[in-house]
Amino acid sequence: MIKKHGTKTIIFLLLLIGTVALYQVDAGKKFGRFITVMKDISIKVLNGEPEQIVEISDDELAEVNVRQIASDLEGKKRGESEAEHTPAAPTKIPRDEIRAEERPTHTKTMIKEAKLIDLKDIPAKLKPLKKYMHEPFKMGACQICHIPKGDNPAALVKNNIHEICYECHKTKYTKEFDHKPVKDGQCTKCHDPHQSDTPKLLKGISVNDTCLKCHDKVNGAKGVTKFITMNGKYKHKPAEKSCLECHDPHTSNYKTLMKKEVGLEFCLDCHSSIKDHKDMRKWINSAKYKHGAVDDSKGKCLECHDPHSSNHPNILKKDSVQVCLECHNKSLKSKEDGGTMMNIAQHLKENPNWHKPIKEADSKDGGCNACHDAHGSDNFSILKKSFTKNFYADLENKDFFCFKCHKETKITERFTTNSDVTKFRDGDINLHYLHVNDKKGRSCRACHDEHASKNKHLIRDYTDFNSIKFPLRFIDGPNGGSCAPACHKKFEYDRSTPKGIGQKDSK
Amino acid sequence: MRFTLMLSFIFSFSTLWGEVGAIKLITPIPSTIYHEETASVVVTFVSPLIDGVIISAESNQSSKIIRQKERNSYCKTVQLAPGENKITVSGFGKDGTIENISVLIFHDIVSEKIYKYPPEKYMEESFHTPTNERFCSSCHKMEVNEIPKIAFENPADSNCFQCHQKLTTRKYGHAPAINWLCTSCHEIKKELGDSKFTLPSMIGKTCLKCHDKESQKWETKRFHHMPVDSEKCTRCHNPHSSENKFYLKAKPWDICTSCHIDKREGKHVINTFGNKNHPTRDKPDPSRPGKEIECISCHNPHASDSASLIDAKSPMSICIKCHKK
Numbered sequence: 145m146i147k148k149h150g151t152k153t154i155i156f157l158l159l160l161i162g163t164v165a166l167y168q169v170d171a172g173k174k175f176g177r178f179i180t181v182m183k184d185i186s187i188k189v190l191n192g193e194p195e196q197i198v199e200i201s202d203d204e205l206a207e208v209n210v211r212q213i214a215s216d217l218e219g220k221k222r223g224e225s226e227a228e229h230t231p232a233a234p235t236k237i238p239r240d241e242i243r244a245e246e247r248p249t250h251t252k253t254m255i256k257e258a259k260l261i262d263l264k265d266i267p268a269k270l271k272p273l274k275k276y277m278h279e280p281f282k283m284g285a286c287q288i289c290h291i292p293k294g295d296n297p298a299a300l301v302k303n304n305i306h307e308i309c310y311e312c313h314k315t316k317y318t319k320e321f322d323h324k325p326v327k328d329g330q331c332t333k334c335h336d337p338h339q340s341d342t343p344k345l346l347k348g349i350s351v352n353d354t355c356l357k358c359h360d361k362v363n364g365a366k367g368v369t370k371f372i373t374m375n376g377k378y379k380h381k382p383a384e385k386s387c388l389e390c391h392d393p394h395t396s397n398y399k400t401l402m403k404k405e406v407g408l409e410f411c412l413d414c415h416s417s418i419k420d421h422k423d424m425r426k427w428i429n430s431a432k433y434k435h436g437a438v439d440d441s442k443g444k445c446l447e448c449h450d451p452h453s454s455n456h457p458n459i460l461k462k463d464s465v466q467v468c469l470e471c472h473n474k475s476l477k478s479k480e481d482g483g484t485m486m487n488i489a490q491h492l493k494e495n496p497n498w499h500k501p502i503k504e505a506d507s508k509d510g511g512c513n514a515c516h517d518a519h520g521s522d523n524f525s526i527l528k529k530s531f532t533k534n535f536y537a538d539l540e541n542k543d544f545f546c547f548k549c550h551k552e553t554k555i556t557e558r559f560t561t562n563s564d565v566t567k568f569r570d571g572d573i574n575l576h577y578l579h580v581n582d583k584k585g586r587s588c589r590a591c592h593d594e595h596a597s598k599n600k601h602l603i604r605d606y607t608d609f610n611s612i613k614f615p616l617r618f619i620d621g622p623n624g625g626s627c628a629p630a631c632h633k634k635f636e637y638d639r640s641t642p643k644g645i646g647q648k649d650s651k
Numbered sequence: 652m653r654f655t656l657m658l659s660f661i662f663s664f665s666t667l668w669g670e671v672g673a674i675k676l677i678t679p680i681p682s683t684i685y686h687e688e689t690a691s692v693v694v695t696f697v698s699p700l701i702d703g704v705i706i707s708a709e710s711n712q713s714s715k716i717i718r719q720k721e722r723n724s725y726c727k728t729v730q731l732a733p734g735e736n737k738i739t740v741s742g743f744g745k746d747g748t749i750e751n752i753s754v755l756i757f758h759d760i761v762s763e764k765i766y767k768y769p770p771e772k773y774m775e776e777s778f779h780t781p782t783n784e785r786f787c788s789s790c791h792k793m794e795v796n797e798i799p800k801i802a803f804e805n806p807a808d809s810n811c812f813q814c815h816q817k818l819t820t821r822k823y824g825h826a827p828a829i830n831w832l833c834t835s836c837h838e839i840k841k842e843l844g845d846s847k848f849t850l851p852s853m854i855g856k857t858c859l860k861c862h863d864k865e866s867q868k869w870e871t872k873r874f875h876h877m878p879v880d881s882e883k884c885t886r887c888h889n890p891h892s893s894e895n896k897f898y899l900k901a902k903p904w905d906i907c908t909s910c911h912i913d914k915r916e917g918k919h920v921i922n923t924f925g926n927k928n929h930p931t932r933d934k935p936d937p938s939r940p941g942k943e944i945e946c947i948s949c950h951n952p953h954a955s956d957s958a959s960l961i962d963a964k965s966p967m968s969i970c971i972k973c974h975k976k
Contacts, residue, residue, distance in 0.1 A: 536864075606801065610861040613801040614830055630802060630826035 260284040267298070274339040281338045288312075289337065306331050317395035324368075326394045333358075334393070351386045355393070370400065376453030382414070383452045390451070408438070411445045424519065431520025433480050437471065438519055440479075447471075448518065456506060464511025465502050468518075480524060488595065495596035500549075502595060509549065515594070535609050537587040546588050555580040563639070568601075570624070571642030578645075591616060673698035673750040674742035677724075677786060681754040683776040684769050687891070688731050688758060689817050692738060693787070695724040700744040709736040724790070728817065731758035733766040761887060762905035764912065777846035784847070795834060795847070802830035809833075811848075821892040827861075828891040835860075836890065855882020858890070865953070872954035879953045887952070904932045907946040914946075938972040 261284035263273065280288040286298075289308050293299035302308050306329030310316065317326045325333035334354050335345045348354030352374060358365040361373040374383065382389035391401045398405050404413075408428070416425035428438055437447045445451075447470075450461050460467045473489035492498060501507075501514035512518070516526050523530045529545040553565045558581075559572045568575045579586050588594075593604045600620045606613035607629060614630030621638070628634035636643045677693035679685075692706050696718060707713035708729040716725045729738060736758055741751040757769040784793040792810040803809050806819075809831035819829040827835045836857050837848040851857040859866045859882075869879060878886045887906050888898045895902055901909075908915040920929040936944040946952075949969050951962040963969040 609826065611800060612827070612832060612835065612861075614826060615802055615804050617804070630830050633822075633824065633829075 261286055270338055275341045276343055276345055277339040278337055278345055304329055305337075309337075319395040320397045321399060321401055322395045323393060323401055351388055351393075352384075355387045372450075372452040374453045376450070376459070377455045378457060378459045379453040380451055380459055406444075406446070408444045427519055431517075431526075432522040433524060433526050434520045435518055435526050436476070436479065457511075458513075463505040464513050465505040468512045492596050495593070495598050497598065497600065497602060498596045499594060499602060514549075515545070532587045532589070534587060535590050535607070537585055567639065568637070569639050570637035570645040571639070573642070573645065575637055575645065671750065673701055674704060674740065674752065676740055676752045676754065677783060678778055679738055679754050679756045680776045680778065681756070682773050683756050684773045685731055685736075685756055685758045686885070687818060688760075689728050690731055690736070690738065690756060690758075691814065692727045692729055692740060693724065694727075694740050694742075695786075696742065697723075698742075698744075698749065700749060701742045702744050704740050704742045707739045707741075708732075709738075724786070726814070731756070733758055733760045733763060735770075760900070762901035762909050764909050767909060775850060777840070777843050777849040779847035779849075780844050781846075797832055797834060799834065800832075802832055806831050818891040821889075822894045823896060823898055824892040825890055825898050853882065854885055858882075858884045869954035873956045874958060874960055875954045876952055876960055903945045903947050903952075907950075907952075936973070 263282070263284055266284070266286075280286075289301055290298045291301050300308060309331045317323070325331070331337075334347055336347050337345070340346055342349060342351075342354070344351075346354040348357055356364075356372075356374060358368045359370060359372055361371040362375075364371050387393070390403060392403055393401070396402060400406070402410070404410050412425040412428070415421065416423045428434070434440075438444065441447045448460055448467050450459050452459075454460060456463050456467075458464070462470070469489045469492075472485070473487060475487050476485045477483075478485050492502065501510045502512070504510040505512075515528060517523075517528050518526070520526055521528060524533065525531075527545070529548070531545045551565065553560075555574075555576045557565055557574055558577045560566065560569065560574050561572045563569075566574055566576050579591070580588075590607055591604060592602045594602070597603055598605060599618050603618040604616055606615050608614075609630065617626075617628040617634070619626045621636075623640055624636065624638035624643075626634055626636040635645050637645055673696070675695045675697050677695060679690050679692065690708075694704055694706070694716075696704075701718060703715060703717040704725070705713055705715050706727050706729060709732045712730055714727055714729075716727060734757065736756050737753055738756065739751060739753040742749050757773040758766070759769050760766045779793075787793055791813060794810060796808070796810045797803065806812055806829065807816075811831055811833050819831075827833075833848060836851055838851055839845060839847050840849045840852075843849055869875060878884075884890075887900060889900045890898070893899060899906060914931060919931055930944050931946060932944055934944045936942050936948045938948060942948075947962075949962060950960045952960070954960070955962055957963060957966050957969075959966065961969045963972070
């Protein structure tokens with residue numbers, strides 16, 4: 145068969161290779177391009193509307209009849225009465241089509257009477273030229289927007305700038321919430337109509353810079369209601385990257401121009417799959433005890449976190465104690481066991497000696513989150529590790545949660561003269577050992593208040609024993625102290641001259 | 652019935668001596684049981700002829716109260732001996748004794764069987780009746796001033812402290828008592844004429860309100876000590892304070908042998924080859940260094956899984972605690 149049609153086959157193959165080769169080189173490209181453009185033009189002629197976007201190259205753009213476009217606009221303007229400047233009725237465009245509409249097309253339909261200004265001749269104040277140029281500007285088609293009027297050579301063709309913009313940029317931003325400049329037709333608030341070094345012809349050096357020109361907490365513009373700062377020590381990465389990661393700059397159906405409805409899921413969409421970061425969705429959903437701020441609040445994540453930046457670790461709105469006290473400044477009902485959670489703010493106010501993590505809220509191991517898991521936990525009081533609720537706790541079952549920071553030797557060394565181990569000594573007898581490290585050992589909370597106290601060493605005023613409050617009557621001394629709790633009579637201890645506590649038991 | 656008996660009792664004493672009703676004894680209430688070793692004598696002088704009283708008790712203690720100006724009522728604490736105590740209050744005037752009043756009360760103690768169970772005529776009486784309280788309130792603050800569930804910063808602030816402080820002066824103090832949280836155990840009883848600070852009707856239940864962990868432990872055990880099961884905690888323990896550990900009313904050996912009298916005489920466990928009994932006291936306890944052998948060295952006074960309340964898994968394993976190879 146090959147033998148019989150050998151010559152024909154070879155010729156056909158050669159033709160095929162030739163066509164492919166032509167496509168590879170410029171001639172092929174031009175041919176393809178020609179077909180595309182012709183198709184577009186024919187569609188435009190037939191339907192009056194382009195169906196698909198065709199990118200026009202710079203060379204092609206040079207041939208566009210700008211005068212025609214300008215005179216068209218002028219004609220329309222004359223036709224309208226000057227007083228009525230209501231923007232044209234919004235065209236409802238589905239969300240995903242907006243992007244496509246944002247970049248209008250320039251076609252070769254009317255390329256004849258182009259009166260283009262060479263970019264060399266543009267006014268000096270527009271020089272030097274910048275990286276990104278508005279296409280009419282690039283073309284030197286100043287007439288699209290400007291027309292000399294009286295002594296103003298650069299008067300606008302229409303009084304309202306947005307009407308000029310909407311002439312080509314047909315998308316009207318009319319969702320539930322509009323960005324104020326969009327609503328007011330102040331496109332040039334953010335966009336430079338001529339040129340910019342920033343994509344999208346933004347006036348700022350970046351998207352964020354553009355936004356912050358108005359929305360910065362310190363340098364923001366007057367009349368703006370929503371202020372944020374990106375100058376915090378800790379920044380939300382998407383916010384640092386671009387405001388547009390979460391916001392739509394023009395219009396949105398969600399408050400604060402969010403792309404999606406703000407809620408737990410909005411944040412969790414990212415925060416469940418970030419590398420080297422806990423899967424927050426899993427954490428929040430699987431926690432046995434949930435934090436009301438996460439589970440049952442209006443702002444969800446934003447109750448505590450600033451979505452932009454803050455000077456506090458984990459981009460918290462305030463330091464990691466104050467942020468908690470926003471809610472915990474009153475007695476709250478616990479969902480955990482139906483009990484009442486104490487008014488911590490009041491407790492801290494009344495008791496001047498604070499536990500170190502509370503005192504140094506912004507330090508590495510500081511804040512309420514030193515012990516509590518704000519996102520929920522399997523332990524009561526959303527503690528990071530289980531801690532006994534009881535007065536008594538056997539050593540074997542004793543949780544060493546406190547020993548995350550405090551040294552374990554505090555309770556395990558029976559005799560010591562080292563004040564670094566413990567100062568709660570009578571001579572060399574470790575009174576912590578006596579109290580804690582016994583078969584009827586007591587938990588730390590028997591004597592210490594984990595939050596704050598009026599006394600030194602966070603000694604409680606009252607210890608809770610079977611829901612009765614017994615005073616500890618602790619008195620601090622220069623070299624020891626004394627206690628007269630309900631548990632025993634007044635016992636004194638002294639580190640250098642022992643008073644004889646525990647002598648009998650230890651021998 | 653009992654009341655009439657009591658009246659006739661007082662009456663019989665009164666008629667023997669001079670004027671009737673010259674003095675009035677508010678307390679002790681005749682034929683009452685006293686669990687603690689002190690009793691308060693409250694006497695009021697009715698007749699202006701009375702110049703003072705002499706209070707004498709069984710314990711040969713007597714004290715004299717001389718009448719002060721514009722004061723008619725006087726209180727005095729007397730020490731009680733175990734068992735029956737006769738408290739005599741004799742009012743005297745210029746010409747000697749005017750009236751004698753005697754009452755019999757019973758102080759029960761746990762370490763001697765004869766003093767353990769008061770004769771039938773003795774009853775537990777409550778002093779804090781509205782009538783008595785009204786009487787005392789001329790000098791004492793009688794209202795309950797404790798904040799429930801919060802102990803006094805200073806115990807002396809309690810209104811109960813002034814009269815009852817003796818109850819808490821012993822070496823080991825029970826927390827609710829020494830912190831004057833009296834109402835955590837003592838209750839107001841309607842049936843006793845709104846008497847305050849009466850003994851709780853269910854002593855065991857009252858104790859286990861706090862000591863519930865202990866009871867949960869006991870419930871899992873096979874054998875229980877009878878007083879534990881019948882919830883008579885105060886049979887052995889003093890709920891206020893004690894000179895003995897665990898607030899025991901006496902030394903453990905004394906308490907145990909007051910019922911288990913046979914153990915008192917020797918023959919305990921086995922007679923050894925030398926015909927010697929196993930010691931039950933006065934010897935060092937090898938299993939508890941620094942302490943002497945007591946009944947509780949081997950027995951659990953509350954509950955155990957082993958017969959005879961041996962405080963080990965099996966009766967034999969208790970021996971190994973001391974008798975090592």
